Amino acid sequence: MRERIVAGNWKMNLNKLSIKNFINDFPSLVADIKEVKNIIFPPYVYLYLFQEQDEIHYGGQNIYYEENGAFTSEISSGMLRDMGCKYVIVGHSERRHIFGEKNDLLNKKLQSALDNNLIPVFCIGETLKERKANRQFNVLETQLKEGLNGIKNIEKIIFAYEPVWAIGTGETATPEIAEGAHKFIREELNKLFSNAGENITILYGGSVKPQNTGSLIKMKNIDGFLVGGASLQPESFSEITRLSRED
Numbered sequence: 514m515r516e517r518i519v520a521g522n523w524k525m526n527l528n529k530l531s532i533k534n535f536i537n538d539f540p541s542l543v544a545d546i547k548e549v550k551n552i553i554f555p556p557y558v559y560l561y562l563f564q565e566q567d568e569i570h571y572g573g574q575n576i577y578y579e580e581n582g583a584f585t586s587e588i589s590s591g592m593l594r595d596m597g598c599k600y601v602i603v604g605h606s607e608r609r610h611i612f613g614e615k616n617d618l619l620n621k622k623l624q625s626a627l628d629n630n631l632i633p634v635f636c637i638g639e640t641l642k643e644r645k646a647n648r649q650f651n652v653l654e655t656q657l658k659e660g661l662n663g664i665k666n667i668e669k670i671i672f673a674y675e676p677v678w679a680i681g682t683g684e685t686a687t688p689e690i691a692e693g694a695h696k697f698i699r700e701e702l703n704k705l706f707s708n709a710g711e712n713i714t715i716l717y718g719g720s721v722k723p724q725n726t727g728s729l730i731k732m733k734n735i736d737g738f739l740v741g742g743a744s745l746q747p748e749s750f751s752e753i754t755r756l757s758r759e760d
């Protein structure tokens with residue numbers, strides 16, 4: 514079922530005090546908004562602060578696909594479950610482009626998350642170079658085909674279209690560009706998984722802020738947002754949540 518979701522990817526930001534303050538302040542700002550689900554992805558070391566509360570959904574920013582073993586600094590799906598996580602980001606563009614994660618690795622991560630009852634937020638999107646060469650749809654198609662290879666229960670996955678050129682740059686995709694990509698992703702999922710795309714939640718990510726939320730959420734195939742910078746303050750994140758309500 515398509516869900517209205519506004520998720521916050523905190524990346525390597527904030528600290529114990531600011532996160533405690535966020536957990537304290539945020540719930541009352543969105544208490545009246547029942548139709549939008551918020552999910553926060555804090556740095557791993559602060560997950561325990563979320564385990565001590567029950568108002569904010571939360572998850573991990575990444576996983577390794579093995580259950581345990583000699584993989585220094587990695588975290589498994591089972592460990593995230595152990596910390597009360599229900600969600601995990603897989604394939605964020607910073608993982609793909611700074612840390613070199615490829616589609617076949619991400620495929621294993623997706624399978625591991627699903628096997629452990631974690632809901633993956635699977636990020637896909639093209640670079641500026643790829644868009645300039647008009648290759649954005651080929652890139653999305655490959656990321657979907659290879660990333661989802663052999664995956665059975667794709668209805669458990671949340672997708673996030675995040676054009677790399679719009680992440681953390683202040684440059685947002687226009688509503689039309691974002692809608693075009695979301696429509697393409699939904700149609701691809703329909704093709705690959707016998708019409709399953711109609712019921713899949715697809716988020717947009719890339720410099721989302723209160724000023725551009727309204728025009729993006731109006732688009733038919735945009736179900737919500739994955740927000741970086743503007744999710745770090747309760748005020749802007751709650752404002753994006755408020756503006757993302759159903760019309």
Ligand code: PEP
Nearest residue numbers: 680681718719720741742
């Ligand atoms: C992100 O980290 O997924 C993201 C979209 O970041 P920002 O909103 O800062 O562009």
